[in-house]
Amino acid sequence: MSTVCQICMEAKATVHISDMAPTKRDRHLCEDCAEREGIIVKSHHTTNEILQQFIKQKVGLVTGDEFKCDGCGMTFRDFQSKGQLGCPQCYESLSPMLLPLIERAHEGHTSHVGKAPMTAEPTVRRQVGLVRLRRELQDALEGENYEQAARVRDEIEALESQ
Amino acid sequence: MTIDDLTGKTGEWLRGEGAMSDVVLSSRIRLARNLADRPFLASASQTERTEIYRTLVDEITQTPTGADAMVVDVDDLDTVDRGILVERHLISHQHACGEGSRGVTISPDETQSLMINEEDHLRIQGLRSGLQLEAIWDDINAVDDAVSSRLAIAFDQDLGYLTACPTNVGTGIRVSVMLHLPGLKYTKEIERMARAARDMRLAVRGLFGEGTDAVGDFYQISNQTTLGKSESAIREAFSNRIIPKIVAYERQARETLIKKRTVKLDDRIWRAYGVLSNARRISGDETQSLLSPLRMGIHLGRFDRFGIAALNEMFLYSQPAHLQRLHGKSLEGQERAIARADYLRERIGAAT
Ligand SMILES: [Zn+2]
Ligand SMILES: [Zn+2]
Helix, strand or coil, X not given: CCCECCCCCCCECCEEEEECCCCCEEEEEXXXXXXXXXXXXXXXXXXXXXXXXXXXXXXCCCCCCCCECCCCCCEHHHHHHHCCCCCCCHHHHCHHHXXXXXXXXXXXXXXXXXXXXXXXXXXXXXXXXXXXXXXXXXXXXXXXXXXXXXXXXXXXXXXXXX | CCHHHHHCCCCXXXXXXXXXXXXXXXXXXXXXXXXXXXXXXHXXXXXXXXXXXXXXXXXXXXXXXXXXXXXXXXXXXXXXXXXXXXXXXXXXXXXXXXXXXXXXXXXXXXXXXXXXXXXXXXXXXXXXXXXXXXXXXXXXXXXHHHHHCCCCECEECCCEECCCCHHHCECCEEEXXXXXXXXXXXXXXXXXXHHHHHHCCEEEEECCECCCCCHHHEEEEEECCCCCCCHHHHHXXXXXXXXXXXXXXXXXXXXXXXXHCHHHHHHHHHHHHXXXXXXXXXXXXXXXXXXXXXXXXXHCCCCCCCXXXXXXXXXXXXXXXHHHHXXXXXXXXXXXXXXXXXXXXXXXXXXX
16 A cells, blocks of 8 residues: 555655544554654664664573662563663673673773762762772871871771761 | 743744854753662652652752753643644653653753653753854753752762663763754765764764654764763864864855756755745645755855744744644644645745
C-alpha cells in the first residue's frame, strides 16, 4: 500500500491504523505525524547506539545475572534490557561489566576530567582531603617540622571524625 | 509567569543574534545531574519520583536564578502546552511524552530551563541564539554550583557525575550547536560534512534532537564523549575549531551558489516566497523547507521583503502547537494545513 499521509499530505504513509471509537475510520499517516499525534513513539536512543551495539555483543557471553547492584538490586541483564542504570551504586556493583562499555563509549577514557559538585559527596571530598593531609603530615615529619605536623594531625583527626 | 506569557514572544534563541548568526541558529549546553541519595528514575517508584520532583523544585526555587523562574508541572499540561515547550526547545520531546511526576523551571528570558525527572533527575540547560557557548556556560555553571551547594549530587572521584545512562557519565555535558546549512545541502556537500563530523565522534541530528530529520536544512552538532574531556576543552573545540570550520564551508558554498548558480538560487528564494505568501494549505515540513532559502536569502542580501525577526516568528508559529495556540483551539490535519497557510499569508502581509 502506497498512500500519502493524511495529515501532512506529503510523506509516504507507513503507519496504518483503524480507530474504532467514536466511529470506525482508517488512518494512514507518516511516521512523523503519527508520532506527533501520539500514536507511535519513535526510538530516542541514537546516542546509545554504541552502547546498544556493545550490549548486543555481550549478550551472548554472559547471562548478566551474576552481577547485581547492592544498592538497588538491578542486574546487568536488567540494565541490558532498560538501557539505564538503577542507582549511583550500580556503577560500582556492576563495574566489571560496565567499565569496558564506558571505555568504549568514551573514546577509551575511563577517568573524569572536569568540575566537581560544591558540597555534594562529602565522602569523596573527605577522601581527597585525607590523601592530601596525610602526605603533608609525612612531609612535615620528614622535615622535622613538628609544630606543622601536630597541626596537620589535628586536621586529619577532625576530618576522620566527621 | 504562564505558558501564555511565553507564546507572546519568540524566545531568546530566535533573536537572530550572537556570533556567526548567518549560519548558527542557536547554541545549547546541558548538564545531567542526579541526587546522590536517590535511585535513578528507571528504578524509582512513583512515590520516590514525586519526592525527587518536590525536592528539586523546592531547592531550585531557593537558588538566586531559580527564584524568579516559572515552574511548570509538565504532567499537568495538555498536549498543546507540552508541544509549545518542545517547539521552544525548553523541554525535550522525551520529556513531553514521558510519564509521572516531572517538570521544568524556565528563566523569564528562556535562556535557562531545568528539566526535572527527564532521563536524569535534573538536566540543567542553557540556550542562546548564535554561537555563545561561553555565555551559556557562565549561566548554567552558576546554576549547577547553586544547586549542588544545596543538594548532594551523585559523583564519583574516578567517573565524575553519575548519570542514568553510562553514555553521559563524567561531565554529563552535552554541547549542541544548531546550524543552518542550505549552502552545503544545495551543493550536495552536506553528507561529506556529516560524515566528517561523525568521524570526530560528534552526533549530527535534526531540529528537534535525537531521532529527527534535518527539516528546513537545520543540523544539530553535538559531542558524544563526556568522560575524560573537561567542560572547557569541549567548549573550546566547538567555539574555536569545529563550528568555525563548518561555518566557513557553508559560507563558501553560499558564495559558490551566488557566483555559479545565481539565477537558480534567486529562483529558489523567490519561488519559496511565492508559495509561502499564496498557499491556501501547507504542511509544517513544506513551510520549513521554504523558509530555509528565505533565511539564506536574507543573510545574502538577495531577499528583502522581510527580515530575520519576522522569519523566525513564522518559523516558530507555523509549528503545530504554536499554531493551535494562536487559533485557540485544536486543529486536525487539513484544518491545520489551512490555518498555517492563512497565518503565513497574514504574517507576510503585515511584514511587507
Ligand atoms: Zn505526515
Ligand atoms: Zn543500583
